[in-house]
Amino acid sequence: xxxxxxxxxxxxxxxxxxxxxxxxxxxxxxxxxxxxxxxxxxxxxxxxxxxxxxxxxxxxxxxxxxxxxxxxxxxxxxxxxxxxxxxxxxxxxxxxxxxxxxxxxxxxxxxxxxxxxxxxxxxxxxxxxxxxxxxxxxxxxxxxxxxxxxxxxxxxxxxxxxxxxxxxxxxxxxxxxxxxxxxxxxxxxxxxxxxxxxxxxxxxxxxxxxxxxxxxxxxxxxxxxxxxxxxxxxxxxxxxxxxxxxxxxxxxxxxxxxxxxxxxxxxxxxxxxxxxxxxxxxxxxxxxxxxxxxxxxxxxxxxxxxxxxxxxxxxxxxxxxxxxxxxxxxxxxxxxxxxxxxxxxxxxxxxxxxxxxxxxxxxxxxxxxxxxxxxxxxxxxxxxxxxxxxxxxxxxxxxxxxxxxxxxxxxxxxxxxxxxxxxxxxxxxxxxxxxxxxxxxxxxxxxxxxxxxxxxxxxxxxxxxxxxxxxxxxxxxxxxxxx
Numbered sequence: 001x002x003x004x005x006x007x008x009x010x011x012x013x014x015x016x017x018x019x020x021x022x023x024x025x026x027x028x029x030x031x032x033x034x035x036x037x038x039x040x041x042x043x044x045x046x047x048x049x050x051x052x053x054x055x056x057x058x059x060x061x062x063x064x065x066x067x068x069x070x071x072x073x074x075x076x077x078x079x080x081x082x083x084x085x086x087x088x089x090x091x092x093x094x095x096x097x098x099x100x101x102x103x104x105x106x107x108x109x110x111x112x113x114x115x116x117x118x119x120x121x122x123x124x125x126x127x128x129x130x131x132x133x134x135x136x137x138x139x140x141x142x143x144x145x146x147x148x149x150x151x152x153x154x155x156x157x158x159x160x161x162x163x164x165x166x167x168x169x170x171x172x173x174x175x176x177x178x179x180x181x182x183x184x185x186x187x188x189x190x191x192x193x194x195x196x197x198x199x200x201x202x203x204x205x206x207x208x209x210x211x212x213x214x215x216x217x218x219x220x221x222x223x224x225x226x227x228x229x230x231x232x233x234x235x236x237x238x239x240x241x242x243x244x245x246x247x248x249x250x251x252x253x254x255x256x257x258x259x260x261x262x263x264x265x266x267x268x269x270x271x272x273x274x275x276x277x278x279x280x281x282x283x284x285x286x287x288x289x290x291x292x293x294x295x296x297x298x299x300x301x302x303x304x305x306x307x308x309x310x311x312x313x314x315x316x317x318x319x320x321x322x323x324x325x326x327x328x329x330x331x332x333x334x335x336x337x338x339x340x341x342x343x344x345x346x347x348x349x350x351x352x353x354x355x356x357x358x359x360x361x362x363x364x365x366x367x368x369x370x371x372x373x374x375x376x377x378x379x380x381x382x383x384x385x386x387x388x389x390x391x392x393x394x395x396x397x398x399x400x401x402x403x404x405x406x407x408x409x410x411x412x413x414x415x416x417x418x419x420x421x422x423x424x425x426x427x428x429x430x431x432x433x434x435x436x437x438x439x440x441x442x443x444x445x446x447x448x449x450x451x452x453x454x455x456x457x458x459x460x461x462x463x464x465x466x467x468x469x470x471x472x473x474x475x476x477x478x479x480x481x482x483x
Contacts, residue, residue: 023394024329026336026402027093028444030103034429037107037114041069052077058116062422065341067104068120072113085113088185091159096401097360098348099150101170101183104337120181122171125228129166133235137270139177140232141299145291145358147225150182152287153360155218160197162187164224165206166231172345179345191218204244205237209252210281219281222290226277233270234262238278254278269295291358302353310374313350313408318383320407322390326458327478328406329444330423331414335406337426338419343409351404361398364388415480424475434469435459 033040044057047068058069072085092103107114122128125143135143147169154161161168163184172179187201196215200207208223210216230238238256241247256278263271273295276285290296322328339347354362354370368384375383391399391407399407413419427435427443437455462470462478470478 024325024332024444025094025394025400026096026102026332028329029333029336029426030089030093030106031426031443032106032108035107036109037069037112040105040107041067041114041116043069052081057119060116063338066119066121067116068118070115070117074111074113084186088188089115091185091188091190094157095154095159095185097150097153098351098401099146099180099182099360100154101181102336118181120170120172120183122174122176124167125169125171125180126166128171128175128177129231129235135177135232137233137267137295138299138301140229140270141296143177143180143232144225144229145296145300146178146180147182147228148287148290148296149355149358149360151218151221151225152291152358154188155221155287156359158190158192159185159188160191160218161185161221161224162189162197162211163202163206164221164228165203166228167203169228179348204247204251205239207248207251208281209254212248212252216281219284219286222277222284222287223281225287225290226274229270229277230256230274233266233274234260236260267295269293269298288357288359302349307374309346309350310353310370313347314371314375316408316410317387317391317404320387320390322393324478325444326440326462328393330420330475330479331406331409332402333423333426334414334419335409336402338416338422339405339409339413343413344405347405347408350408351401361400362404363398367399417476420476420479421472424472427475434467434471435475436469 040062041058041060044059047055047057049055053070053072055068055070058067059065060067072082074082077085089103089106092101101120102118104116104118105114107116147164151161151164161182163186164182168182168184170181170183171177172181189197191197196217197220198214200211200214202211202220202224206224206227208216208220211220227238236257239247239250240257241250273290273293276283276293277290285293351362352358354366356366356369357363364384367387368380371384371387372380387407388399391403393403394400424435425431427439429439429442437452437459440459441450441452441455456468459468459470462474464474464477465471
């Protein structure tokens with residue numbers, strides 16, 4: 001009996017079972033495009049410029065969606081800056097968080113490098129500070145919750161930003177303080193837990209004292225966050241001076257300027273949080289601890305989404321089935337590249353509502369609590385277990401942001417001929433009208449050393465006409481036949 005069972009299981013193993021370690025995430029599809037930038041985008045107005053690069057608005061020709069594009073001129077970019085650019089791309093590709101900027105494509109041409117990314121229409125948080133001249137403590141707490149959530153996420157991934165400041169925080173829409181994006185990972189780096197970084201990097205007003213001493217870790221970002229909350233509440237920096245040297249001297253001495261009368265109207269909770277951020281590194285809160293501070297918990301309430309949005313998301317999560325790696329890849333691409341801005345915003349708010357502790361991922365406990373509230377207690381635990389088994393495709397014990405998106409989007413969006421065509425074109429690198437095993441491997445393999453035979457077998461399992469490739473009709477059926 002046992003032998004027969006073993007033989008049977010071997011026969012039913014699919015080629016995709018050999019891809020069990022293949023990890024599909026948003027970074028899988030931040031590809032260096034083989035096309036020229038102007039074939040894919042229409043360049044519009046300049047947003048900002050520096051010595052090495054400029055940022056412009058661009059229109060994606062196929063979808064008519066607005067994007068931001070960072071353009072580097074190779075002849076003006078020193079080798080060290082070019083290496084930083086490559087590291088920034090590598091770091092940003094690993095990030096999957098609703099409050100951190102998302103890259104779409106990289107175009108490398110003979111004279112320029114283009115990086116297309118999400119477009120945030122609300123401008124910098126710094127501009128909002130100059131314009132408003134006042135934020136309520138509730139508004140400040142909501143902004144800081146998003147910042148701490150971003151930092152908790154990247155710090156857990158072993159990433160340090162090193163230049164957190166209001167200029168590197170964008171509002172998704174004008175006046176929208178609830179939805180922000182952390183940008184500019186050009187000074188970011190990876191760090192190994194227990195080790196320290198060196199190098200005076202950042203902007204003087206926001207630099208932590210240990211950075212000046214040339215021995216620091218991810219807590220330098222928490223100090224910078226302390227400066228940001230100080231400025232949001234008071235509209236002046238805690239450490240000021242006529243030069244960077246003077247500012248850094250004050251930072252080292254820890255001489256915070258609380259002389260402004262505005263501090264008499266600021267709550268003790270807010271002051272307590274600041275005191276636990278602008279303090280020596282060994283006493284400083286982590287980002288996760290800051291999210292649990294009473295100032296954040298009591299003031300940063302999530303927006304009222306309406307019951308129907310939560311029901312809609314949970315119904316889709318419950319119905320999601322992780323049937324194949326190729327289907328998973330197609331769904332991931334559609335969720336990250338094709339979903340409308342309106343749908344994306346609603347699902348992002350649902351995600352943040354369920355993410356009670358703000359760490360940028362959903363635990364089984366968080367899902368179960370909200371599932372019971374929305375869908376009722378009957379079979380709740382069993383159904384949440386099923387959701388975790390199907391949606392947690394990287395098996396890390398949590399539902400990451402993109403895993404949530406691809407499982408929550410509507411079947412109409414998923415099966416849209418327009419979206420499936422875009423996904424097909426992404427795999428069809430040579431524009432031949434069909435996808436070969438080599439193209440499948442190039443898009444999906446990453447660092448996985450999977451034998452070429454496996455990719456051919458995957459093609460074969462979806463290749464209905466036996467020509468050794470997947471055409472558009474066969475590609476569409478990978479999604480539509482399981483809906």
